Amino acid sequence: MPRLDTPLIIALDYPHLDQALAMADRLDPRRCRVKVGKELFTRTGPQVLEALHARGFEVFLDLKFHDIPNTVAGAVEAAADHGVWMVNVHASGGRRMMEAARERLEKRQLTTHLIAVTVLTSMAHEDLVEVGVDAEPLPQVERLAALAQRSGMSGVVCSAQETAALRALCGDTFMKVTPGIRPSVSNDDDQRRTQTPARAREAGSTHLVIGRPVTQASEPMSALAAIEQEMYL
Numbered sequence: 001m002p003r004l005d006t007p008l009i010i011a012l013d014y015p016h017l018d019q020a021l022a023m024a025d026r027l028d029p030r031r032c033r034v035k036v037g038k039e040l041f042t043r044t045g046p047q048v049l050e051a052l053h054a055r056g057f058e059v060f061l062d063l064k065f066h067d068i069p070n071t072v073a074g075a076v077e078a079a080a081d082h083g084v085w086m087v088n089v090h091a092s093g094g095r096r097m098m099e100a101a102r103e104r105l106e107k108r109q110l111t112t113h114l115i116a117v118t119v120l121t122s123m124a125h126e127d128l129v130e131v132g133v134d135a136e137p138l139p140q141v142e143r144l145a146a147l148a149q150r151s152g153m154s155g156v157v158c159s160a161q162e163t164a165a166l167r168a169l170c171g172d173t174f175m176k177v178t179p180g181i182r183p184s185v186s187n188d189d190d191q192r193r194t195q196t197p198a199r200a201r202e203a204g205s206t207h208l209v210i211g212r213p214v215t216q217a218s219e220p221m222s223a224l225a226a227i228e229q230e231m232y233l
């Protein structure tokens with residue numbers, strides 16, 4: 001199936017396989033990738049990946065691994081063995097953890113993109129303070145992105161509010177995968193560091209992760225088309 005060069009990744013945050021696949025069947029794999037997160041994967045296991053691959057989707061397996069290096073390396077290898085397009089770890093797991101994961105993929109010549117989460121887009125300054133990080137989100141995101149790049153990650157998850165700064169710090173080819181995308185008409189839900197699709201693209205986000213603004217729309221493909229319009233106008 002010919003694939004457009006799309007930056008859009010739709011988050012399939014559902015508790016049941018049939019709900020996730022019903023949504024996937026309303027989406028076009030030439031116009032978006034899909035993301036499988038903790039809830040759906042914990043409920044369904046790898047069968048959801050097989051079903052999405054069979055429908056022609058590339059899949060970002062968003063399990064945000066965070067553990068000792070050997071454990072994370074094994075988990076990342078298992079994800080890549082399922083043929084996913086992208087997998088992630090938490091940058092706060094540290095350099096040795098990220099290097100172990102990258103080395104495991106290299107040893108097996110697995111081409112899955114490996115990226116690291118910096119600061120969750122649901123967190124603001126006060127949330128960081130509560131976990132002992134007395135910093136604004138931006139410097140903490142920059143610190144973790146620089147560490148992720150030195151540790152051989154292909155990119156990071158960050159908010160699109162930080163994308164421009166990371167372009168300057170890490171360059172254009174380092175992936176900036178940005179959740180917390182909210183079209184101008186949407187509400188923020190539990191997100192704290194949000195950005196519109198147009199501003200995210202202008203700033204240099206390489207990929208935009210969008211869940212509820214598409215999956216809770218009465219016409220998901222129309223919502224996706226409106227986002228495409230907002231991005232490219």
Ligand SMILES: O=c1ccn([C@@H]2O[C@H](COP(=O)(O)O)[C@@H](O)[C@H]2O)c(=O)[nH]1
Pocket residue numbers: 011013037117119120121122157158179180181189191209210211212213
């Ligand atoms: O920092 C992060 C990392 C991951 N996510 C995930 O992205 C989607 C966002 O969904 P929305 O419905 O568009 O808010 C969701 O699956 C999160 O687990 C994130 O939001 N922030």
